[in-house]
Amino acid sequence: MTSKESTRVEYGKTLVKLGEEYPDIVVLDADLSGSTQTHLFAKAFPDRFFNMGVAEQDLMGTAAGLAVGGKIPFASTFAMFATGRAWEQIRQTIAYANLNVKIVASHGGVTVGEDGGSHQAIEDLALMRILPNMVVLVPADGPQTRAMVRWAAGYRGPVYIRTGRMPVPVIYDDSYRFELGRGSILREGRDVTLIGIGLMVHACLEAARLLEAEGLSARVLNLACLKPLDWELLVDSARRTGAVVTAEEHLVTGGLGSAVSEILSENWPVPMRRIGLKDVFGISGKPELLLKHFGLTADDVKAAAKQVLARENRGSGRGRGELSAISKG
Amino acid sequence: MNHLTDEAQLKEIARQIRVDIVEMLFRAGSGHLGGSLSATDILVALFFGQMRLTPADPCGAGQDRFILSKGHAAPLLYAVLARLGCFPREELFTLRQFGSILQGHPDSSCTPGVEIPTGSLGQGLSIANGLALAARLSGDPSRIYVLLGDGEVQEGQIWEAAMSAAHYRLDNLTAILDRNRLQIDGRTAEVMSIEPLHLKWEAFGWHTLQVDGHSISELLAAFKACEQVKGRPSIIIAHTVKGKGVSIFEGQKKYHGVAPNAEEYQQALKELGGV
Structure with a gap:
């Protein structure tokens, strides 16, 4: 039986490691930190975590301001709300100004499951792919998530990463390194x-x-x-x-x-x-x-x-x- | 930068900035006149009498920062930035033209001194909150200033940001609301009521002041008062007249987003006293 990992959990764990390496990393969430797994970072670095409440537009705008102020913000919520509710905030500031904001959104796709159609983002990749300056990444497993999140922290510019709710089979090993623009x-x-x-x-x-x-x-x-x-x-x-x-x-x-x-x-x-x-x-x-x-x-x-x-x-x-x-x- | 506290000097700068705005819009043939003129005294008092900044390079850590949330007042911001030395004054007269460094709405990628693109309303307060949080985390004593329009506060995101600024106790943040009472379709009271404004901001946990937005001395006193407030953000509701400074533009909704014609231009220069 293949081992399984959840891409959102691997995101949360990797953020904690990166938080030690990059003092400028800050993390924002919109009342879903337990689901997106940013709660792990919040526990490790409470001063660098900002819960913005149920307010995705403010989440993205605040992340943009933190980036202008020299920080490396990771903004997380469900993919539906990150890309749907706050699309224009992402477009007008984060993408238009090519800001160093990392949007890592969980619960992409239908495997959100029981929550139903309102919560299943099936258009997030289209919404992000159409934006100039935006890098769009969809990790397939745990090792690829770890590599992409690590790469995103060091890259200067806007990045969208979609993670999933469900644990998925591990395909890569830990020698995998992400390279921009390479399949x-x-x-x-x-x-x-x-x-x-x-x-x-x-x-x-x-x-x-x-x-x-x-x-x-x-x-x-x-x-x-x-x-x-x-x-x-x-x-x-x-x-x-x-x-x-x-x-x-x-x-x-x-x-x-x-x-x-x-x-x-x-x-x-x-x-x-x-x-x-x-x-x-x-x-x-x-x-x-x-x-x-x-x-x-x-x-x-x-x-x-x-x-x-x-x-x-x-x-x-x-x-x-x-x-x-x-x-x- | 050495601040000008002499009200007469600041008033003269405001007069010259207004002349620049009228000239820019006349030459561009389009742009937002009314809301640039209503906020001129606010920005002159702020940039030349209050903010600690490096004149030719006002963006960056260690100095006070400014976000123009009502991005359509770009001509005003550009005239101020030119006067600070961010770019030559001649550039002002390329406003809105193909290849200009001065886009119709602020764009940080091509205009020195602009922090971030604005123009789509309702977004600047969240950005200012982010800057205020960043400054606090870095131990940077910067103050963050943001100018809001009154029609703009009809955007829901403003109230999300009003909540979060109070939640995070951003006492290094001062918002100024240009209360000129007009928006594109008419009076704010008719299009979408926003009153009682000061009670709303107070209820959201903000230190709230009201001033005559054309009184340099009242504005300067309010900026100083906000610096003393601890544990919560401040907002100055500045009561202004749209199109201020030129009788034919004052209080006229028509001039929200319209450039003066040749006759209006001549009269405006005459009233403002010319360059």
Whole structure:
């Protein structure tokens, strides 16, 4: 059995370590510190923690002011409220002025579960990805969360990191280091590229194993750095395999599927399927059941891969490129 | 910077700043006239009579900081910053033009002396709170000043920030509210009532003062009084006249966001006494 870690818990623990290393780090929350896990920092550094109450607009504005005052603010709440309620505050100050604010939002996606559609952020990545200057990161597991949060503390500029509520399987080991604008190849394959972010990375790896049992070879990418996206790795993968499936716990519009479509359609169009929510809001239920309901399982990724391969074989799209012509920059 | 405490000198600066504002807007052909003129005496008293700052470089730790929450009064802020030496006065007359360092609303990325972009109303008080918290954490004796508009306090975020400034006992923060009683669509009392303003701020835990926002001496006395307050933030409700200084602009909602035409421009310069 694979070990599991929760990305939000790893965020909270990493913040405490970073708090010792960076005296300028301050943390703000909007009455959800027990859920976002910033309560760990609050306990360790009470003078550098500010609970702003149920007031997300003020949360982001105060974080912006702290950044102008030379601090390194980490602002946390649920992804829905951070990016939805306070989008314009983020846009007008944090992104527009390129301020050194780290927005680390928990409870991304439908695996929030029982709280239902009002609390399940399925559009946060779209809302953050569209903003100039903003870096958008979606860690897939504990080690990647630790590496990204650590990297964000040292990077000067606005960063959005989405964590999840549910513990997820560990994929990386502690030697993993995050590099801005770089994706990871988690598995090599010839026939199709499966691209995941967040907990869908593990689903893509599982789908690749299922496809292998049927004689199909899938390359698996984690494009956890959603912005800036590793377009070289993406285009190279599309050329090598000739077919792409994206998988995200988010609407298929505006997030990973959109980002991949935008780049491939201009650079190397191939048959493609996008796994994610399709023009619907979330609902209450057990997280595992919701993943199944919204078509976010390894079986769904596998089925999409087979569909896209059938389409490639029918000759629609550009398909596989000449490998000899590839020079990866 | 050596402060000017001589009221006559500060009044003369305010007159010159008003001339600059009228000139800038006339040349730009657009911009926010009424709310720049209503707050001119406030900013002149603050920047030239109160704040401790490095004139050519007023942003940065160790000095007093200013946030223009009512960002549409950008022409006023720019005229003050030019006079402080942040950039040459000639730049004022490129306001709102393509390639200018002076954007329609304040943008810290291109204008020396501007702390942060503002213009979307309701956000500056939260930012000032953040600066006040940062100064306190760093043991920096800076005072943080923020100018609010009266229509602006219709934004909900202002009251979120009013709550948090009192909660965190930000006695290094002074807000000034430019109570000119007009907003784009008309009188604040008609568009959306905001009174009783002083009772609201008091109820939120603020030390609240009311002054004549065109009296340099009352403004200076109020700034000093706020420095003495411990354990809570201060707000000065400055009663002003929109378009102050030019009879045809005074109290007219039309001039909220409109530049003077040639005839109005000539009359304004005549009334203000010219450069």
